[in-house]
Amino acid sequence: MHEFAGLSLWHASIDADEWGAQRPRLDGDTHADVAIVGGGYTGLWTAYYLLQRDPSLKVVVLEAQVVGFGASGRNGGWCSALLPMSLDAMAAEHGRDAAVRLQQAMHDTVGEVGRVVAAEGIDCDFAHGGYLSLARNAAQMDRAREHVEHLHSYGFADDDYHVLTEQEARARCAATDVVGGMYSPHCAAVHPARLARGLGRVVERMGATIHEHSPVLAITPGTARTAHGRVLARTVVRATEAFTAALDGHRRDNVPIYTLMIATQPLPESFWSETGLHQRETFADGRHMIIYGQRTADGRFAFGGRGAWYHWGSAMSAKFERNSAVHHKIHESLRELFPHMGDVEVTHQWGGAVAAARDWWCHVAYDKVTGLAAAGNYVGDGVGTTNLAGRTLADLVTGADTDLVNLPWVGHRSRRWEPEPLRYLGINTLMVLPTALDRREARTGARSPWQEAVLARLTGEKS
Numbered sequence: 001m002h003e004f005a006g007l008s009l010w011h012a013s014i015d016a017d018e019w020g021a022q023r024p025r026l027d028g029d030t031h032a033d034v035a036i037v038g039g040g041y042t043g044l045w046t047a048y049y050l051l052q053r054d055p056s057l058k059v060v061v062l063e064a065q066v067v068g069f070g071a072s073g074r075n076g077g078w079c080s081a082l083l084p085m086s087l088d089a090m091a092a093e094h095g096r097d098a099a100v101r102l103q104q105a106m107h108d109t110v111g112e113v114g115r116v117v118a119a120e121g122i123d124c125d126f127a128h129g130g131y132l133s134l135a136r137n138a139a140q141m142d143r144a145r146e147h148v149e150h151l152h153s154y155g156f157a158d159d160d161y162h163v164l165t166e167q168e169a170r171a172r173c174a175a176t177d178v179v180g181g182m183y184s185p186h187c188a189a190v191h192p193a194r195l196a197r198g199l200g201r202v203v204e205r206m207g208a209t210i211h212e213h214s215p216v217l218a219i220t221p222g223t224a225r226t227a228h229g230r231v232l233a234r235t236v237v238r239a240t241e242a243f244t245a246a247l248d249g250h251r252r253d254n255v256p257i258y259t260l261m262i263a264t265q266p267l268p269e270s271f272w273s274e275t276g277l278h279q280r281e282t283f284a285d286g287r288h289m290i291i292y293g294q295r296t297a298d299g300r301f302a303f304g305g306r307g308a309w310y311h312w313g314s315a316m317s318a319k320f321e322r323n324s325a326v327h328h329k330i331h332e333s334l335r336e337l338f339p340h341m342g343d344v345e346v347t348h349q350w351g352g353a354v355a356a357a358r359d360w361w362c363h364v365a366y367d368k369v370t371g372l373a374a375a376g377n378y379v380g381d382g383v384g385t386t387n388l389a390g391r392t393l394a395d396l397v398t399g400a401d402t403d404l405v406n407l408p409w410v411g412h413r414s415r416r417w418e419p420e421p422l423r424y425l426g427i428n429t430l431m432v433l434p435t436a437l438d439r440r441e442a443r444t445g446a447r448s449p450w451q452e453a454v455l456a457r458l459t460g461e462k463s
C-alpha cells in the first residue's frame, strides 16, 4: 500500500509497485523553457503536447503533493465532451459558429484521449461507451427532449445526441422509474488516477522533469517560486484548478466546490446482466442536483453527487472531503436507482473540489508578453476538457497558428467572484435550489420554468 491510498477508490486500487517512488522536491534554482505549476491533467497534458511539438523543450512540472493528488486522481471518470458553459452562452459572445467549433472540438477530444492512452500504453480502463441521462419522471423526459432538440438546432445530429424511448433507455440501464432519456456516444469511462499517474510517467519518458512535494508560493513573469528553489522559465503555466484561490493575486478567480463520491464492492455478473451498462456507459439522470456514475472495470459502482456546502473564504481542507450526511444521501440515491443491488457494501467514500468561475466558463489563457499561461475552471467537466486545454496551450506557447488557438474559450475572461459574505450566501443558495426543485417536481410532477431559468442563469447549466 502507498501513502496516498486513502484518497479515493482509484488511489486505493493502485498498488505500491504501480504507484512508484515519490519524485524529489525542487531544491535550488533551475532554468527551463516552460514551468508548469500543478501535476494534474491540465499540467500533464500541456507537458505532453509541448514535448510532442518540440522534444527539445525543457519542461519542469512543480506539484505541491504528488501527481494525481487533486481532482484528476479522484473524479467520476467521465471523459466527456461536456463543457460547463452552455452553447447559448458561447454563441451570445462569439456567434453560433464558434460555439459549434468548440463543441465539435470536445467531441473529437474523447477520441484523442483514447488514441493517446492506446498509443502510450496507459492502462486506465478506457471504455468509449458514451453517456446516458435517464429520465425518471415526465418533467425529466420533457427536459431530455428539449435538450436534444436544442443541440440539434446547432446542427448536431442523432449520431451525437438522441432521445431514448423507455424501452431503449431500460435496455441500456435498468434503473427504477425509467421513462426514457437521452444518449450521446461522446464520453468514455476511465480510471482517473491511472490516467493521471500514467500520463506522469509518459511525460517523464518524453523528457519532462516532475518535482513532487514542491508547492509554488508565487508565480511571476519568468519565475515559479517554491520555499526551496525557483524555476526560471520564459513561460509559466498555472494549472492549479480548485487550489488556485490559495495563490496570491488569485483569491477570487474561481471557487472550490466540493463534490463527493462513493464506491461499492464489485457486484456479481448476474447483477450486471440484469442492470445493463454493458458498454460501461457513464450514467446520470435528469434531476437538477448533479449525480454521476460509472460501472468500473472491476464491476463496482463509482457514484457521486454535488450537495456539499461551499466553505467560507474558498477554504479547502481534507476534512471537507468526508461528510457523512452527504455521503449518506449519495448512497440513498444509488439505492433508489438500483434497489436490486441489496445491501452491497460501500467500500470507499471520498471527495474533492472542482473549480467554478463567476460566469461558469472554463478558459485557456496565454499572454505572449509576460509568458504567463493558465487553463481551468472546468467545474465537473475537466477530464476531457483538460486534454483540449493542454493541446491548445502547447499551440499557443509554441506559436502555432492552429484552429485550436482560435476557439472561443481562448482568452476568455470571467469577472472575479464577490468578496465574502456575498460569495458564501450566493453559492450556498445555489446548493439548495436544485434539491428544492427536484422535490417539487417529484411531488407535483410539474416543472417550474422560472426556477429552472434562475438555476440555468446562475450556473450556466447546459440548456
Ligand SMILES: Cc1cc2nc3c(=O)[nH]c(=O)nc-3n(C[C@H](O)[C@H](O)[C@H](O)COP(=O)(O)OP(=O)(O)OC[C@H]3O[C@@H](n4cnc5c(N)ncnc54)[C@H](O)[C@@H]3O)c2cc1C
Pocket (backbone or CB within 6 Å): 037, 038, 039, 040, 041, 042, 043, 062, 063, 064, 065, 066, 067, 068, 069, 070, 071, 072, 073, 074, 075, 076, 077, 078, 079, 080, 214, 215, 216, 217, 239, 240, 241, 242, 243, 244, 247, 259, 260, 261, 292, 304, 351, 352, 353, 354, 375, 376, 378, 379, 380, 381, 382, 383, 384, 385, 386
Ligand atoms: C469528486 C470529483 C468528481 C469529478 N468527476 C468528473 C467527471 O466524472 N468528469 C469530468 O470531466 N470531470 C470531473 N471532475 C472534475 C475533473 O476531475 C477536474 O476538472 C480535472 O481533474 C482538473 O484537472 P486539473 O489538472 O486542472 O486540476 P487538478 O487535478 O486539481 O490538479 C491541480 C494540481 O495542482 C496542484 N497544486 C495546487 N496548488 C499548487 C501550487 N501552489 N504549487 C504546485 N502545485 C499545486 C495540486 O496538488 C493538484 O495536483 C470531478 C472532480 C471531482 C473532485
